[in-house]
Amino acid sequence: MNLQALSLHHAISLPSLNPNNSTTLGFRLPSHRGFKVTSVMSPQHTWTQTWKTDVLRLIDETEESLFKTGKFGRFGGVFVPETLITCLNMLLSEFSFCLNDPHFQGELATALRDYVGRETPLYFAQRLTDHYKNSRGEGPEIYLKREDLNHGGAHKINNAIAQAMLAKRMGRRSIVAATGAGQHGVATAAACAKLDMECTIIMGDVDVARQSHNVRLMKLLGAQVKSIKGSFKDATSEAIREWVGDLERKYYLAGTAVGPHPCPAMVREFQSVIGKETRKQAMEKWGGKPDVLVACVGSGSNALGLFHEFVRDEDVRLIGVEAAGTNIDGGTHSATLAKGEIGVYHGAMTYLLQDDDGQIVGPHSVGVGLEYPGVSPELSFLRDIGRAEIHTATDEEALDAYALLCRLEGICPALEASHALAHLGKLCSTLPSGTKVVVNCSGRGDKDIETVFKHQQQKSGGELTTFL
Numbered sequence: 135m136n137l138q139a140l141s142l143h144h145a146i147s148l149p150s151l152n153p154n155n156s157t158t159l160g161f162r163l164p165s166h167r168g169f170k171v172t173s174v175m176s177p178q179h180t181w182t183q184t185w186k187t188d189v190l191r192l193i194d195e196t197e198e199s200l201f202k203t204g205k206f207g208r209f210g211g212v213f214v215p216e217t218l219i220t221c222l223n224m225l226l227s228e229f230s231f232c233l234n235d236p237h238f239q240g241e242l243a244t245a246l247r248d249y250v251g252r253e254t255p256l257y258f259a260q261r262l263t264d265h266y267k268n269s270r271g272e273g274p275e276i277y278l279k280r281e282d283l284n285h286g287g288a289h290k291i292n293n294a295i296a297q298a299m300l301a302k303r304m305g306r307r308s309i310v311a312a313t314g315a316g317q318h319g320v321a322t323a324a325a326c327a328k329l330d331m332e333c334t335i336i337m338g339d340v341d342v343a344r345q346s347h348n349v350r351l352m353k354l355l356g357a358q359v360k361s362i363k364g365s366f367k368d369a370t371s372e373a374i375r376e377w378v379g380d381l382e383r384k385y386y387l388a389g390t391a392v393g394p395h396p397c398p399a400m401v402r403e404f405q406s407v408i409g410k411e412t413r414k415q416a417m418e419k420w421g422g423k424p425d426v427l428v429a430c431v432g433s434g435s436n437a438l439g440l441f442h443e444f445v446r447d448e449d450v451r452l453i454g455v456e457a458a459g460t461n462i463d464g465g466t467h468s469a470t471l472a473k474g475e476i477g478v479y480h481g482a483m484t485y486l487l488q489d490d491d492g493q494i495v496g497p498h499s500v501g502v503g504l505e506y507p508g509v510s511p512e513l514s515f516l517r518d519i520g521r522a523e524i525h526t527a528t529d530e531e532a533l534d535a536y537a538l539l540c541r542l543e544g545i546c547p548a549l550e551a552s553h554a555l556a557h558l559g560k561l562c563s564t565l566p567s568g569t570k571v572v573v574n575c576s577g578r579g580d581k582d583i584e585t586v587f588k589h590q591q592q593k594s595g596g597e598l599t600t601f602l
Contacts, residue, residue: 190446192519201230204395207518209511212394214481221381226396228304233403238303242296246407249328250291254280254408256415256572261542266558272567276558277424278575279412279440282547286321288577289408289436290389294321296404298329301385308332308380311387312373314341314366315503315550316348317577318389323357333357336373338365341502347581366505367494370480390433391510394481398511402438409443412572420570426451428561429574430553431524432468432503434510436576445521454513455557457499458526468497470509471517471524484511500529500585501549503577527556533589535559536579548577549585 196206204212212222232238246252257278267273281289294311301309309326311334313319319335326333335357342349342361352359362372377386391401409427416424427444429437431454444450459467467473474485477492487495487507497505516522527535532549535556539545547555554573565571579586 189448189519189521193445193521196515200399201226201396206398206512206515208476209484209514209518210395210398210482211478211511212481213478213483214394215378217378217381218394218481222394222396224304225400228300229396229400229403232300232303238299242299245295245299245328246292250285250295251283252292252407253411253415254283256280256412256419258419259539259543262539262558265538265542266562268563273562274426274565274567274569274571276562277419277570277572278543278545279408279572281408281436281574281576282545282551282578286317286324287580288317288321288548289405289439289574290318290321290577291324292407292439293389293401293404293435294318294325294387295328297385297387297400298322298325298331301387302329302331304385306331306383306385308334308384309387310334310336310373310376310384311389312336312366312369313348313389314338314345314369314505315501315548315577316341316345316352316581317503317548319352319357319359320348320355322387322389323352323355326357327355334360334376336360336362336369336376338367338369339363340365341369344502344585345581365496366502367497367507370506374480389435390506391435391438391512392433392480392482392484392506392508398434398482401435402442402510402512405435405439406442408436408439408574409441412440413443416570416572422570423447423450424572425449425569426453426561426565426571427574428453428455428554428557428571430454430501430504430550430576431456431471431509431513432499432501432550433506433508434513436551436574438510438512440572440574441516441522445516448521452516452522453557453561454517454522454524455554456524456526457497457501457504457532457553458528459498459500460529462526462528465495466498467526468499468504468506469526470497470507471513472526474507474509476514479508482508482511484508484514485517499553500532501553501582503548503550504553525557525560527553530589531556531559533586536582536586537590545575546579546583547575548579549582551576552579 259276263276311322339361388397391398431437441452457468477486532552536552
């Protein structure tokens with residue numbers, strides 16, 4: 135990829151994008167090293183040292199300027215080839231119109247209710263609550279936002295159906311999407327079947343092997359599933375290339391809150407129904423707001439879906455839990471916000487997992503949907519200004535949390551969501567009794583049963599009876 139110009143504060147233009155380039159779409163210097171930012175802040179913008187009283191001001195300023203700048207503080211932007219600028223501007227215009235169009239909003243509300251199955255319950259997990267009480271019987275109250283009960287088994291359908299409707303309004307007939315764990319692929323395939331649109335889902339061969347259940351389901355829903363060498367990050371790059379190759383007919387349906395503006399804002403907006411329902415349901419159940427919100431963080435769609443409604447409520451803690459994998463200090467993890475550095479990848483500036491030369495470091499997590507080397511620019515912003523807390527959970531902790539929720543509540547969570555559940559073991563002992571904690575159970579774990587079962591078998595020395 136030939137890079138001619140680069141600005142840290144404005145979008146860049148590239149003369150061409152080589153569809154045969156086998157590398158990911160992180161923008162490279164002529165030496166093919168990644169673009170790595172060590173310091174881009176001027177003295178008057180020390181985001182990481184912002185006083186607490188300034189947090190709301192920064193959030194408000196960012197929201198006011200977002201549709202003009204495409205940035206969340208210093209993060210985000212539009213770092214793309216010139217060939218994509220017009221297409222992204224058209225998308226931004228259509229998205230902005232749909233946000234205020236009663237007809238589109240009415241159709242979307244109907245689809246979310248009658249097709250997706252919203253609203254999803256805010257479920258009081260009594261036995262899980264009791265499990266984390268101290269010896270005096272004190273502890274927080276734990277609620278689960280049951281996104282696993284959506285059609286397709288995950289939060290992904292909220293965004294997929296909305297974007298597919300938007301794409302059809304724009305006259306696009308063919309949808310292309312990338313998926314890792316397969317939940318976004320299933321959601322996109324289902325939305326395309328409903329709206330009579332062509333659908334191509336691209337997956338890395340590593341994920342195809344691990345998520346065969348979802349691959350079969352996507353094909354039954356009428357999607358063409360294209361396998362390429364690599365994992366989710368490679369599939370994302372390939373999906374973008376396919377889109378660039380036919381901008382007039384195809385639509386790239388982003389499932390994650392990453393990429394060039396307006397993709398992060400669009401995914402967040404369509405997922406924010408999660409938090410809006412949570413506020414309403416909390417008021418109905420106990421007459422107030424949650425005290426703590428907990429969500430797993432891969433690239434950020436489910437976390438922002440829960441957080442966005444409460445981001446200005448400073449008395450509500452926002453806790454994101456990343457994947458510590460098997461060795462957070464040795465590189466086998468997906469903890470981008472905890473361990474990453476700033477760079478440009480897939481069209482936006484954000485935190486990335488990269489080496490000293492700026493090369494992307496392959497992520498790892500037992501929760502396949504968390505395996506992405508970048509993260510939402512908005513979450514990067516919220517982390518930097520101190521609004522969102524970032525913690526991590528290991529593969530083993532997530533596997534154990536999955537089994538625990540199965541045994542105590544009869545609920546089978548996705549391994550991605552299990553990272554958020556795993557953090558309860560560290561969090562609950564620090565909270566006053568009666569604190570209301572909401573965990574986003576962002577997906578159903580049918581796809582992960584074999585992985586968890588093997589883990590339990592190994593822990594019990596080959597005896598399955600302890601798990602069964």
